[in-house]
Amino acid sequence: MTDTRADLIPPLGEPRPQPVPVAEETTLPNGLRLVVIPRPGVPLVELRLRVPFASANARNAGVHAARGAVLSGAVLLGTQRHDQTDIAQLLQIHGAEMTVATDADRLMFATTLLPTGLGPVLGVLAELLTAASYPAGQVDGERDRLAERIAIARSQPGTIARSALASRRFGAHPYAIGLPDAELVSAVRAPALRRLHRERVLPAGSILVLVGDIDPRAAADTVAAALEGWPGSGKAVEAPPVTELRPPGIELVDRPGAVQSNLRLGGPAPRRIDADLPATRLAAMVYGGYFSSRLVENIREHKGYSYSPRSAIDHQRAASSFLVEADVATEVTGAALLETVYELGRIALTPVTDAELDAARRYVLGSMALSTATHAGLASTVSALLGAGLPADWLRTHQEDLAAVTVDQVQEAAARYLAPERLTTVVVGDADRVADQLGTLAPVTVTRSGEPA
Amino acid sequence: MTAAGTELTLRHPIERFTLENGLRVVLAPDRSVPVVAVSVYYDVGMRNEPEGRTGFAHLFEHLMFQGSANVAKMEHARLVQAAGGTFNGSTHQDYTNYFQALPAEALERALFLEADRMAAPAITEENLRNQIDVVKEEIRVNVLNRPYGAFPWLQLPEVAFDSFANTHDGYGSFVDLESSTVDDATDFFSRYYAPGNAVLCLGGDLDVAETEKLVRRWFGPVPARDVPPLPPTGEPSPTTVRSAVVEDALATAPALALGWRVADPVGDFDTYLGSVLLAEVLSEGDASRLERRLIHGDRIAIAQSSYVGMFGDPFDVRDATLLTTQVHHPAGVPAERVTAAVHEEIARIATDGVDAEELRRVQARTEAQLLQQADSILGRTLSFAAAELIHGRAELAGELAARLAAVTPEAVQAAARGLDPGTVAMLELRPAGGAR
Numbered sequence: 001m002t003d004t005r006a007d008l009i010p011p012l013g014e015p016r017p018q019p020v021p022v023a024e025e026t027t028l029p030n031g032l033r034l035v036v037i038p039r040p041g042v043p044l045v046e047l048r049l050r051v052p053f054a055s056a057n058a059r060n061a062g063v064h065a066a067r068g069a070v071l072s073g074a075v076l077l078g079t080q081r082h083d084q085t086d087i088a089q090l091l092q093i094h095g096a097e098m099t100v101a102t103d104a105d106r107l108m109f110a111t112t113l114l115p116t117g118l119g120p121v122l123g124v125l126a127e128l129l130t131a132a133s134y135p136a137g138q139v140d141g142e143r144d145r146l147a148e149r150i151a152i153a154r155s156q157p158g159t160i161a162r163s164a165l166a167s168r169r170f171g172a173h174p175y176a177i178g179l180p181d182a183e184l185v186s187a188v189r190a191p192a193l194r195r196l197h198r199e200r201v202l203p204a205g206s207i208l209v210l211v212g213d214i215d216p217r218a219a220a221d222t223v224a225a226a227l228e229g230w231p232g233s234g235k236a237v238e239a240p241p242v243t244e245l246r247p248p249g250i251e252l253v254d255r256p257g258a259v260q261s262n263l264r265l266g267g268p269a270p271r272r273i274d275a276d277l278p279a280t281r282l283a284a285m286v287y288g289g290y291f292s293s294r295l296v297e298n299i300r301e302h303k304g305y306s307y308s309p310r311s312a313i314d315h316q317r318a319a320s321s322f323l324v325e326a327d328v329a330t331e332v333t334g335a336a337l338l339e340t341v342y343e344l345g346r347i348a349l350t351p352v353t354d355a356e357l358d359a360a361r362r363y364v365l366g367s368m369a370l371s372t373a374t375h376a377g378l379a380s381t382v383s384a385l386l387g388a389g390l391p392a393d394w395l396r397t398h399q400e401d402l403a404a405v406t407v408d409q410v411q412e413a414a415a416r417y418l419a420p421e422r423l424t425t426v427v428v429g430d431a432d433r434v435a436d437q438l439g440t441l442a443p444v445t446v447t448r449s450g451e452p453a
Numbered sequence: 454m455t456a457a458g459t460e461l462t463l464r465h466p467i468e469r470f471t472l473e474n475g476l477r478v479v480l481a482p483d484r485s486v487p488v489v490a491v492s493v494y495y496d497v498g499m500r501n502e503p504e505g506r507t508g509f510a511h512l513f514e515h516l517m518f519q520g521s522a523n524v525a526k527m528e529h530a531r532l533v534q535a536a537g538g539t540f541n542g543s544t545h546q547d548y549t550n551y552f553q554a555l556p557a558e559a560l561e562r563a564l565f566l567e568a569d570r571m572a573a574p575a576i577t578e579e580n581l582r583n584q585i586d587v588v589k590e591e592i593r594v595n596v597l598n599r600p601y602g603a604f605p606w607l608q609l610p611e612v613a614f615d616s617f618a619n620t621h622d623g624y625g626s627f628v629d630l631e632s633s634t635v636d637d638a639t640d641f642f643s644r645y646y647a648p649g650n651a652v653l654c655l656g657g658d659l660d661v662a663e664t665e666k667l668v669r670r671w672f673g674p675v676p677a678r679d680v681p682p683l684p685p686t687g688e689p690s691p692t693t694v695r696s697a698v699v700e701d702a703l704a705t706a707p708a709l710a711l712g713w714r715v716a717d718p719v720g721d722f723d724t725y726l727g728s729v730l731l732a733e734v735l736s737e738g739d740a741s742r743l744e745r746r747l748i749h750g751d752r753i754a755i756a757q758s759s760y761v762g763m764f765g766d767p768f769d770v771r772d773a774t775l776l777t778t779q780v781h782h783p784a785g786v787p788a789e790r791v792t793a794a795v796h797e798e799i800a801r802i803a804t805d806g807v808d809a810e811e812l813r814r815v816q817a818r819t820e821a822q823l824l825q826q827a828d829s830i831l832g833r834t835l836s837f838a839a840a841e842l843i844h845g846r847a848e849l850a851g852e853l854a855a856r857l858a859a860v861t862p863e864a865v866q867a868a869a870r871g872l873d874p875g876t877v878a879m880l881e882l883r884p885a886g887g888a889r
Contacts, residue, residue, distance in 0.1 A: 004532075005523040010565050012536055013558035016487035016658065040485045042824040076739060084749065088739035092814040095821025097738045112825050114817065141752050148706060148755045148783055155600045155705045257702075260590070260598040291530040291540075301527060304586025307594050327594045329586075359535035366537020370554050373486050374828040 018369050021378060023392040024216035026224075030232030032203035034223050035382060035392065036216040039375060044095070045113050045212040046379035049125065050387045052205040053107040054174065054239035054317065061174035064196075066184035068102040069150075070143045071193050075100055075201075077138045079131040084138070087124060096121050098128070104175050105239055105317040106387060107201065112376065115213045122226035129230050132197060139190040147182045154179065157255060157327075157428050161262040164253045164447075165323075165426045169266055171245050175319060203227070205236025207386050211379040239318035244268050246424060249443035250337075254431035261333040261429030262325070263340060267422045269313045269322040270413075272388050277313075277320075278401040279409035280417050284311050284322055285360035286352050286410070287343060287418060292359055294343050295326070305329060305336040317388060322417050330430055334437025337427070341420045341441070348419040351411045361402055368399065467837065467847050468661050474677035475649025476571075478668055479847045481656040481837050483830065489657040490834035491563040492552035493571065494842045496652075497645035498545050499623030500686050508588070508625010511544040512633060513641050515584040517551060518542065520575035521566075529566055536562055545764060546623070547686070547771050548842055554831040557658035561667050568671035571648060576638045585630050592624050600703035604882050605710035605779060606763055612697045613712045613775055613878035618686050647678035652842045656834030687772035690714050691876045700885035706755065708882040709788050711795060712775035713872040715761060719771055719844055726856060727864035728776050729767045731872075732759040733815045734807055734865060735778065735798070740814065742798045747780060753791055755781045768853065769839035776872065788881050796877075802869035807862050820854040827851075 024036045055064040076098060077084050091098055094117020101108050109128070113121045153159050163178030170176035208227070210219055244267065269284075270277040281289075288295030288311030299305040309326035324344070328336035372378045372395065385394050416422075427438060431446045438444050468480040502509045520526040533540045538555030551570075553563045596602035603622075611620045653672065655664060691714060716724035735743050736759035747754035759778040761767035767774075782791050827833040827850075836850035849856075 004525045004528045008523050008565065009532065010561035012556075012562065013560075015556060015558050018487060019485075042828040044821060044824050044828065085740055085745060089814055092738060092740050092818045095817045095824075097818060112821050114821055138749070141749065144752075145748065145755050148781075151705050152600070152755070152781065155703055157598055258598060260593045290534055292527065292534045297527055300587055301583065304583045305590070307587055307591040327590065327598070329590060329593065355535075359531060362537040363534040366534075366556055367539055369537070369556065370488060370539060370831075373488055373830070374825075376825060376828065 020396065023382065024220070025392065026220050028203065028224055028228060030203040030228065030230055031205070032227055032230065033207045033386070034220060035207065035209045035386060036214060036219045037211045037378060037382065038214050038216055039212055039378065041212065041375055043115055043213045044375055045115050045118060045210055045214050046375040047111050047113065047121065048209040048379050048383040049109040050207045050383050051107040051201055052105070052236040052238055053102055053200060054105050054237050056237045057240065058172045058174060061177060062181055062184050065104070065174070065177045066180040067188050067192055067196050068107065069180045070139070070146055070185060070188045071196055072100040072102045072107060073142045073146060074134055074139045074193055075128055075132045075197070077142060078133050078135050079127045080133055081127065081131065087128070090124050091121060093117070094121050098125070104177065118214070118219065119222050119226065122222060126226045126230060129201060129227070134190045134193045134197070136190040139193060143185060143188050147185045150179055150182045150185060157258065157260070157262050160253060160255070161264045161426060161428045164251060164428065165264045165266050165424065168247060168251055168426055169244055169424045170242060173242050174239060175242060175316060199234065200237070202234040202236065203230050203232050204234055207383065209379050209383045209386070211382070212375040239316070242319040246422070249445060250425045250427055250438050250441070252431055252435055252438060252444050252446045253426065253428040254446055254448050255428050256430055256432065258428070258430045259330055260327050261330055261427050261434055262327050263337055264426045265324040265340070265423040266321050267417065267424060269320040269417050271320050272315055272390055272394070276413050276416070278398065279405045279413035280322070281313055281364060282357060282360045282402065282405055283347060283352070283410045283414040283418055284313050285364055286356045287311050287347050288324060289360070290363055292363070294347070295340065298343060299326060299328070299336055299339050303339065305332045305339070309340070315388060324423070330433050333427065333429055333434040334440060337438065337441060344418050344420045344423070347414045349415070351407050354407060357405070357407055357410055361405065364402055365399055368395070469847070470665065472648065472669065472673055474673070474675055475647065475680060476672055476675070477652045477841065479652060479654040479837055479841050480659055480661055480664055481654070481834060481847070482659040482661055483656065484658050486830065487557040487658050488554060488830050489557050489560045489655060489659060490552065490554045490831040491560070491567060492550055492654045492834055492838045493567050494548050494550045494652045494654065494838045495646055496650045496683070496842060497549055498547040500546050500618040501645065501684060502621065502623070504617050505629060506633065506637060507621050507629045508623065509629070509633060509637065509641060510549055511624060512584060512588050512630060513638060514542050514544045514549050515588055516576055516580060516638055517570055517574050519580040519584065521570035522573035523569050524566060526575065526580065532562060532566060538563070544623070545769060547769070548839070550835065550838065552831065552835060560659070560664070564667055564671045567653070568675060571646065571651065571672065572675045574642065576635055576642065578635055581633065581635055581638060585633065588625070588630060589627060596624060600701055600705065601708060601882070604701065604708055605777060605880050608699055609710050609712050609775070609777065609878060609880045610763065612695050612880050613691070613714070614773060615688055616686070618684065619688060619773060643678065644681055647680050648672065648675050649677060649680040652838055654834055654838035654841060654847065656837060657830040687717065691878070694875060694877055694879065696879035696881070698881045698883060700883050702885050704882060704884040706781060706784055706884060707788065708779070708781045709791055710880040711778045711792065712878040713876065714773060715776050715868070715871065717772040718767065718774055724864070724867070726860050727868035728871070729761050730812070730815060730819070730857060730860050731802070731865050731868040732761050732776055733819055734802065734811065735759040737815065737818060742802070743778065743795065746794055746798050747791065751794055753782055753786045753794065755783060768836070768850070769843055771843060775878070784884070792879065796874045799869050799872045802866060806866040809862055812862050812865060816858050816860070819857050823854045
C-alpha cells in the first residue's frame with residue numbers, strides 16, 4: 001500500500017480574495033422585489049423570478065400540486081396577443097428560453113438571455129404574468145403529456161424512494177407529495193388554471209433576480225417599465241409548519257426483481273437561520289457529504305457496495321432535512337444499511353478529528369465559491385436565499401460562521417441531527433430478497449410500489 | 454461574427470507549449486475570479502477498447518483515483534477537497550478526462566496529483582477488485598435498475614454501426630469486467646497513458662510564466678513512452694435502413710430513436726456544423742420544428758430531442774457519429790406514425806430550407822448556450838481541452854459561437870438532405886412489464 005509523501009505535496013499558497021458581489025435592491029410599488037447583481041464574466045444575463053406558490057393547507061395540497069404542475073407548462077401556451085410559437089420565438093432571438101417549474105414552495109420562471117434582449121424578454125415575461133390565456137384545447141394536451149411524464153417518472157427507483165421517504169416523514173403535510181398524482185393531473189381543466197394564476201401568480205412576495213452583464217440602474221428602470229402593470233392585489237402564501245412523524249422501523253417498498261436497493265434516511269435539520277446550521281452542515285459533510293467522507297470511504301472505497309453514497313442538508317421553506325442516500329447491490333442491502341447506520345452512530349457519539357473538520361470546512365467554502373462563480377449559479381443561489389427570507393449578505397455571514405465552527409459543536413450537532421434514532425428509514429428493493437436481511441436490523445413494514453422491476 | 458462571439462474569442466487568449474516527453478500543454482488564463490481549473494485528457498476512450506475488454510477504458514478511469522506512487526488511496530480526493538476544490542473524471546467515446554476546479558492557491562497541488570498518477574497509478578489487485586464492484590453498482594444505477602437506462606446511447610450504436618469500436622457496450626459486460634486482470638490494466642496504462650498521448654489544459658487565475666515553470670517541474674520528469682497510432686473509427690456510410698426492437702422490462706411507455714450518419718466531425722467541420730444547427734432547428738425549444746409538430750400539433754409524443762454526438766456534445770467526438778432524434782410517445786401511438794412525422798419534417802427542411810429569420814433565432818439561442826457553458830472556468834477549460842485533443846486547436850472552442858453564426862440556411866438544408874429515410878438507423882423501445 002502506498003503512503004502519501006507529505007513532504008512532496010505542494011503547500012497551498014495564500015488565498016486570493018473572492019470578489020464580493022454587490023446586490024442592488026429595489027421594491028416596485030406593486031410589491032415585487034428586484035435584486036440586480038452586476039458581475040464580470042460572459043455577456044449574458046440570468047433571470048430568476050420566484051413566486052411564492054405553497055399550498056395553503058394540507059386538505060387541497062394534492063389538487064394544488066397537480067394544478068401547479070400543469071400551470072408551469074401551460075403558462076407558456078399563449079397570451080391574449082401571442083401564441084405559444086410566437087412567445088418562444090420572441091425569446092429565442094435574444095438567446096432566451098423560459099423554463100417554468102413548481103415545487104412545494106414556489107413557481108419559478110428562469111432563463112438566460114443576451115444583454116441586449118433585457119427589455120424585450122421582460123416584456124414577454126410581463127405578458128405571461130398578466131395575460132396568459134390558457135387556451136382550453138392546448139391545456140388538455142399539456143395536461144395529458146404531463147400525466148404520461150409522471151407515469152414514466154414513477155417507474156424510476158430514485159423517484160419512488162424520494163416519494164416514499166417524504167410521505168413517511170411528513171404524513172398529511174404538503175411536503176409529503178413527491179410527485180403530483182397522475183389522476184389529479186388528469187382532472188385539471190383550463191378554467192381552474194386561470195383562477196389559480198389570478199389568485200396566486202402575484203407580485204406580493206415575489207422576487208426577481210438579475211445577474212450578469214448589466215447596469216443596475218438601467219436594469220431597474222427597464223424592470224419597472226415592464227412589470228409595473230402586474231397587478232398588486234393579494235397576499236403571498238407560504239407553507240404551513242411541519243411536524244416530523246418519525247415512525248420507527250424500516251419501510252420496505254417492494255420492487256420485485258430489482259437488482260439494487262435504494263436506501264434513504266431522512267430527518268430534521270437546522271433551518272438556514274438557525275445557529276447550529278454551520279456545525280450540522282460540516283457534520284453532514286464529514287459523514288457523507290463528499291468523496292473524502294466516512295460513508296464513501298466505508299461502503300464504496302473499502303466494501304464496493306455502492307457507486308455514489310451521499311448525505312446532504314436540503315432546505316425547504318418550512319422544513320430543512322438531513323438526508324442520506326445510497327443505492328446498493330441487492331445481496332448486500334442489509335450489510336450496507338448496517339454500515340450506513342454504524343457511521344451515523346459513530347459520528348453522533350465520538351468526535352470528528354481536527355483534520356476531518358478542516359477538510360470539510362475548506363471544501364464547503366471552496367465549493368460555495370465555485371457554485372456562485374457563474375452568473376447562473378449566483379442567480380439561482382441568491383433567488384433561493386432571498387426566497388427563504390434571508391438577507392442578501394447571508395452568503396458572507398454564513399461563511400464567517402462556518403469558519404468559526406469547533407469540533408465540539410460538530411459533535412453536538414451530529415448527536416442532535418445525525419443520530420440514527422432521529423431518522424426515518426425507507427428502502428426500495430426486492431422484498432423477497434432483502435426483507436430478511438433488513439429484519440435483522442429493525443422491524444420491517446413492506447409496502448407495494450405497484451411498479452415491478 | 455456577432456459581438457458576443459468576438460468578445461469570447463478575445464477575452465480568453467490561449468498559450469501552448471509541448472514538453473520533451475510529448476505532453477501538450479494549453480493555458481487559458483482569466484484572472485477575473487480566483488479559481489483555476491486543471492484538466493488532463495488522455496487520447497483513449499470507449500472506442501479504443503480491445504475485444505473481450507468492453508468497459509475497460511471506464512474501469513481504468515476508476516483505477517486512476519486509487520492512489521499513485523506518492524499518494525495513498527483516498528488521498529487524491531482528500532488533497533483536492535481539503536483545498537476547497539472539486540474533482541472528477543469521465544470516460545467518453547474518444548477520450549478519458551480527469552479534472553479539478555480549485556481555489557487558485559491550490560494550483561500546484563493539483564499539478565502534483567495529476568503528474569503523480571500520470572507517472573505511476575497504484576494498480577493493485579485489491580484496488581482493481583474494489584473498483585470492479587463499484588463500476589458494477591454504477592452500471593446498475595444508471596442502466597440495469599432503471600427504465601430507459603441504455604436508451605439510446607448503448608443500444609442505438611449497435612444498430613447504426615458495424616465495427617467493434619463503434620458498436621460495443623462502452624460501460625462493459627459484467628463478464629468482461631470481472632475477468633479483468635492487473636496485467637490488463639498495466640498494459641492499458643502503458644499503451645495509452647503516455648504523456649505524449651495526453652493534453653494538459655489549465656484555465657482561470659494563472660500567471661502564464663509561473664504556471665509554465667510549475668508544469669515543467671511536475672510533468673517534466675514523467676518519462677516519455679511510445680504513443681499509439683490513432684485508430685481509425687470512421688466507417689463507410691450506410692446504404693440501407695437498419696432497425697431493431699428492444700424490450701425494456703422497467704419502462705412503462707414506448708420510445709423511439711432515429712440515427713443518421715453525419716459528416717466527419719473533424720475532417721469535414723463546415724458540413725458538420727450544418728448538422729449541428731439542424732439538430733437545434735429540429736428540437737430546441739417550443740419554436741422548434743419537431744416540438745411544434747409532434748408535441749403541440751399532432752400530439753403524438755410526450756417528449757422529443759435531437760442532438761449530434763452520442764453523448765450530446767457535438768464537438769468532442771471523432772468520426773463516425775450520428776444525429777439522433779429521440780422521442781418518447783404514448784403507448785396508443787404507433788411508432789410508425791411518429792417516424793413518418795419526423796421524416797416529413799426533415800423532408801420539409803430538405804425541400805424548402807429554413808428561412809434566414811428562423812436560423813438567426815436558433816443561432817442566437819445556441820450562442821447564449823455556448824456562452825453559458827463558457828461562464829464556468831471549469832466548463833470553459835474542458836471545452837478548450839477537448840478542442841485541442843480532438844481538433845488540434847483549443848482556440849476552436851472560443852470560436853464556436855462565431856462559426857455557428859456563420860452557418861447559412863443552405864448548409865442547414867444540405868444537412869437535412871443528408872438525413873435520408875433510406876439510410877436511417879431505427880431503434881424502437883417497447884415497454885415489457887412495467888405498470889401494465
